[in-house]
Amino acid sequence: MTSNLQRSKTTQLHGGYDGSEPPLAPPLDASPRILKHGDMFALLNAHGDVEPTDLMGAGIYMRDTRRLSRMRLTLAGEALLLLSSHVTLETGALIADLANPDIWRDGDKILPRDTLHVYRTKYLWEGSCHERIAVRSFDLNAIETDLDLSFDVDFADIFEARGYERAQRGDVAVSVEGGDTVTFTYASADGERRVTRLRFWPRPTEIAERRARWRLDLPARGSRTVFVDLQCDPQAEAKVPPRRFFSQMRHACRSIMAQTHRGAQVETSDELVNQVFSRSRADITMLTTETAQGAYPFAGVPWFSTPFGRDGIITAWLMLWADPHIARGVLRYLAAAQASSDDPASDAEPGKILHESRDGELANLGLVPFRRYYGSVDSTPLFVALAGAYWRRTGNADVIHEIWPAVSRALDWIERDGDRDRDGFVEYFRRRPDGLVNQGWKDSSDSTFHADGRLAEGPIALVEVQGYVYDALRSGSVLARIMGEHERADRLASRANELLERIDRAFWQDEMGFYAMALDGEKRPCAVRGSNVGHLLFSGAARPARVGEVVRAMMSPTFFSGYGIRTVATTEARYNPMSYHNGSVWPHDTALAALGMARYGHTDDAARLFGAILDAASTMDLQRLPELFCGFRRRRGVAPTLYPVACSPQAWAAAAPFGMLAASLGLEVDARARTVRLTRPHLPERLERVMVRRIPVGDGTADIYITRAAGSVAIDVPHRSRGVEIDVKM
Known part of the structure; x- marks a missing residue:
């Protein structure tokens, strides 16, 4: 039976094709949907569209260049209604359930809402975005309608998307090829060829430079499917889109599952907490890109989807007990990218470790300083300290021998360029006028100040950086001894002990009962209570007699x-x-403070912080911890106030729950001794039990179950490989 609406055998629902924009969509779920694979990421709205009016910086990006600046799907000329939208943990794909709104013609409703279901699947893989759009009718009559896809490409640099204004840029050429392909080509000023190619299947009924239309003949309760391939590699294999969609999805699923299930797995008595850990592990997998040196977690989407030295090191450290494979890739990549010469334009000095790497047009042209930028004071000591932690965790001598030349040069930088005035502290100052003013992890322009609010003038010695240096000297001593450099090992150990005393004398403020945030260029303490001191605890550089007072504060x-x-x-x-x-809260910052407290025996406080972060994550969209959130006082029944432009996902935020679990349990792994140690383990109040499976210990594994019991915890070890020991100190 067919409809007689509009005196037609088939309900005809067509939109005009006059080149004008379709009407704006109704209000959307404001939470963006993030996809990433390798050097490519997508910032989409919940519908799966790219709409600049919905999201700042919306688009699909490849190596710091926007390869799709607009994409909008409409049905019968109308915006679709959002039913649901999520990104799957298994494939990293966006799944959006959409439906038609009421369709009116000449004052008559010719199709009720929710008659046509649009099931949209979109994922990234190896430089391409693959999309499947399935339209299914639940009407008893046949329907003829138009499915329209409008799109555009501006090839904006990532810094342009963030607001950078440039005087001149290249031209974009667009061509329609063969009735099923549209190609955009950008004449880049840096000489790099940038191409976006859109391929459609089946061939659209109508195609133009920035729009494709399919006239769908839907039988009663029938369906039709459209595939769209967006390719950023001009040499990409020209397979038929449906074949590419399903074959690449299989590859993506296998790869993601293998990475997600590598290393230790966490399960708890709380289903929401399980979702937090699952999302965190999935985000780490998504953000991690395979480089020539191994896996590297890019910092965050959208603005920091690139290697950052500090972020990669801290992410690897928080994940070290669960998945040391990440630290291996980070150490090898940063060793390969280490500065070898003096270059004020990039704040580079021999031995210094990378702050940030960019591949976009503006960076290539030198219009922003971040092509290879070394303007961080902490990446270098953190690199050495991570190398020591990796050795303690894995005993992998091959990696240590490989990266030792870079570790040695980093130690030389700490003693030479890092401490130009030879006062025993590592300071920073920018050498390029448009470089970063502050070069610690708190790198906004007003983040280092005196008690009266005056901004500190450099060179500045941050308290946490001195802690990192202490850890680096101790780690360097151990690694130098492994390499047979015993005299250097002794000297580094002696320097570490001297620095420990020097930190306490210069930074401890009796009137505050706390360490100063920094010393300014005149060696005056910035007598400000900052979370920086949590990192000092993390590095083991606080005097034990001070720690109780610091933790209470x-x-x-x-x-x-x-x-x-x-x-x-x-x-x-x-x-x-x-x-x-x-005054904001950063999950990774809280995690490092918790690890610092645990290092000095305060695992009960670490567990309390862990519970707080879990409570925050449980309220977040997708149970995903963002880069930061506002620091307002917690109110009963009120979720944390979000920071509007926080990156989410962010690698070190995603890693925070894993680091905080280790802090709460006092968990350490010594692969050379084939031992898992738990020291004064505690659980957050919301957890009755935690099951940690397949903890890597050398070539073996161990499973540990922790259960709340009579104000303490009980430990059970259902499995451990031969020779693996579990050492518990209550």
Whole structure:
């Protein structure tokens, strides 16, 4: 039976094809949908569209260049209704359920809403975006309708998408080829050929430079499917889109599952917490890109989808107990990218470790300083310290021998260029006028200041950096001895001990009962209570007699918001819970503070912080921890206030739950001794039990179950490989 609407055998629902834009969509779910694989990422709305009006910087990007700046799907000339939208853990694909709105013609409703279901699947793989659009009718009559896809490519640099204004840029050429392909080509000023090719199947009924249309004949309760391939590699294999869609999805699924299930697996008594860990592991997998040196977790999407030295090191460290494979790739990549010459334009000095790497047109032209940028003071000591932690965790002598020349040069930088005034502290100052003013992890322009709010003038010695240097010297001593450089090993160990005393004398402030945030260029303490001190604990560079007072301060309401540790205490002059670095909560920052507390035996406080971060994550979209959130005091029944432009996902935020679990349990793995150690283990109040399976220990594994019991915990070991020991100290 067919419909007689509009005096036709078939309901005809067509939109005009006059080149004008379709009407704006109704309000959307404001949460973006993020896809990433390799050097490519997508920032989409919940419909799966690229709409600049919905999301700042929306688009599909490849190596810091936007390869799709607009894409909009409409049916019968109307915007679709959103039913549901999510990114799958198994394939990293966006799944969007959409439906038609009420369709009106000449004042008559000719099709009720929710008659046509549009099932949209989109994923990235090896430089391409693959999409399947399935339209299914639930009408008892046949329907004829138009499915329209409008699109555009501007080849904007990632910094342009963030607001950078440039005086001149190249031209974009577009061509229609063979009735099923549209190719955009950009005349880049840096000489690199950039191409976006869109291929459609089946061949559209109508095609133009920025739009494709399919006239769909839907039988009663019938369906039709359209495939779209977006290719950024001009040499990509020209397979038929349906074949590419299904074959590449199989490859993607196998690869993602293999990476996600590598290393230790965590399961708890709380289903929401399980979702937090699953999402965190999936995000680490998504953000990790295979480089020539191994796996490297890119910092975050959208603005930091590139290698960052500091971010990669801290992410690898937080994941080290569970998956040391990540640290191996990070160490090898950063060793290969180490600065070998003096270059003020990139803040490079021999032995210095990379801050950031960019591949976009603006970076290639030198219009932004980040092609290979070395403007961070902490990446170099953190690199050496991670190498030592990796050795303790894995005993992998082959990697240590491979990276030792880079470790040695990094230690030379710490003693030479890192400490130009030879006062025993590593300081920073920028050598390029448009480089970063502040070069610690809190790198916003107002993040280092005095008690009265005055900004500190450099060169600046951050307290946490001195902790990293202490750890680097100790680790360097151990590694030098492995390499047979015993005299150097002794000297590094002696320097570490001297630095420990020097930190306490210069940074401890009796009147605050806390360490100063930094020393300014005149060696005056910035007497500000900052979360920087949590990193000092993490490095083991605080005097044990001071730690109790420090931990009490950090767990007080001035620091602890109820959801995490604020970057500065509420008592400080520049405290602002909505700021980037002056009162907000960063999950990785709280995780490092928790690990620092655990290092000094305060695992009960670490467990409390872990519970707070889990509570925050449980309220987040997709149970995904963002880069940061606002530091307002926790209120009953109220979720954390989001920071509007936080990266989400962000690698070190995703790794934070794994680091905090280790802190709560006092968990360490010594592969050379084939031992898993638990020291004063605690659980957050919301967890009755935690099951950690397949902890890598040398060539073996161990499973450990932790259960709350009579104010303490009980430990069970259902499996351990032959020769693996479990050492528990309650």
